[in-house]
Amino acid sequence: MSNQQKHWEKTRGLLFITLAIWFVFSIGIFLFGAEMNEVTGPFGYPWTYWFTCQGSLGAFVILIFWFANRQEKIDEEFGFSEREDE
């Protein structure tokens, strides 16, 4: 397998992990919205309400920065990161 194929393999792997986490926070927890809202969560808000207002949103922000860092590492590992003069 060429260097580029390996790079793409890893990139795809990262994409699947990222999308899996995204799925949990954007869809997964809302499948159980009614049940989870009966339970008190952070700062005293009901759990589903809190996720909808703050929790999921914050998770997305962190997820994107995490993803960007991981992807940079992968690019560096295979020598595909950009040079400053490009």
Add this chain to the structure above:
Amino acid sequence: MKGNFIDNLPKVYGIYTGGFIGFIIIMAIAEQMGMTAKAIGIAFVAFTVFIYALIGWLSRTAQADAYYVAGRQVPTVFNGMATAADWMSGASFVAMAGGIYFKGYGYMALLVGWTGGYVLVASLLAPYLRKFGCYTVPDFIGTRYGGNLARFSAVVVLTVASFTYVTAQINATGTIASVALDIPFQYAVYVGLVSILLCSMLGGMRGVTWTQVAQYIVLIIAYLLPVFWISNKMGAGFFPHFMLADEVARIGELEQQFGFVKNAAADLKSVPKGLAGITKAHSAVNATPWAFISLALAMMMGTASLPHVMMRYFTTPSVKAARKSVGWSLFFIFLLYSSAPMLATLSKLSLIDPNLPTGIIGKTFAEVEAIDWYQNWNQANLMFISDFNGNGTLELNEFFMGGKAVVLATPEIAGLPYVISGLVAAGGMAAAMSTADGLILAIANAISHDVYYKIIDPKAETAKRLLVARVLLVIIGFAGATIAAMEIQGILGSVIWAFDFAMSGLFFPLVLGVWWKRANRQGAIAGMLGGLIAGAWYLVWVRTGGSGFLGITQLTFGIFGSAVSLVLMVIVSLMTAEPDKATQKMVDDVRVPSGKSILGKSH
């Protein structure tokens, strides 16, 4: 000046922010000294619009890459701010808190949908499109799949989606201008339009970028300051986001106590068009999971297909910067979005809690009608009360408000000085203007670059290309304003439709263009046109009394459109020849950040 300007950005915008806060303080002092509410409103809107126009003029340019992609040198964090302003429209600023106020949990799907989409943008698209080096989204489609028909189909989808979106934004600028400047809506729409064009005409993407950063600063101050102020004034908590649990619970209690009385259809006839009462619980989960998830999903996929957002990431200096910039965009959006439900909570409680001095439910009609702010907003056709049961006191089901009023009127209701209302008007104006600018530019650029330059006259000189782009900008703006003046659909509704149109036609052709090498021209064309037509057909069908299926409504028709698009694209691609070697090589090159971009610096 140029390199110098980029290095000095933090300083420039630091001074600007200080100057704006200074302006707010001067206005506050002027109010104490007797300046009228009207004059303060005019001063806020006029001052901020003047600053944006000034930035637009200073950013004027005659170079193609400055006009189309701001010279690809916008730093990560600033591009994040510009994207946030580009993204947060009149719908986010003015209408979203209103939607949550009336409909509670069901509408909070918009919060999740309009943020979660950025994960898709960052992981599936933005860095690859940046590597591609295109000027517009159809530029990517046209080069990746090849051929004028593919390029043109992308322009069609882009135009349908963006135009639907832009009419709503011009409507919002018109509403605010008409309230703040006290002129009729039909004229105010054009005042709004001229302000929008001042920012983008001369400088194109460069002008829009630097005004959007300025607009973000205004809109975020204008949104957060009242939320914190009201929360503190009500004694609800020093930091509302972490401290409103008791208030949320109290609303639930009051809702139980009052009950949601259903009004008779005959009674509702007397309520002015566009106003609504509170009919759904505030924080209880009252939507079926699919209703919530389908709306969130449609908004997420729509986010990743909207060209005016995608093209913001063409302006970063590198692929790496594009990825990080998506994170910063979402961070800046998060600041406002996480505050919207807090504002809805505070606004609702201050109106309905009889224990608070501002509460009106349970008061007599004569008392409510004597309140200043009620008279003002009633006159603006945004508030209405009617004694349906004839008992003389106001009940929850007898109070109606326009969606826009929740954000615009709450400071006044909570008893904040008028200077805050002026600030909020300026913030709403900034939000709507920045999005309208991005959208009009996206349409005009697609038509001037992709249709005129790439298809009609590939030999055109830069000067001529930019002239065409500017003329189109004005034409599209006026067309948008004319339709906005007709007020066909509310702000929130039109914006949601725009997302559905975009995802119907563009989501899979864009994503598969990067992630599936086998995708070819025939498949992409079938996907774009088939998806758009299927989505539009579903919308018309449901609007004209069709029952719909799978719980897909007129707000989520993009789910149907994009499913058709995906199926068509895969089937047609597999039935026709695979893309040639050169195209496959191009996809390989797009997938790695290093190396030259696919399209040259000036193409």
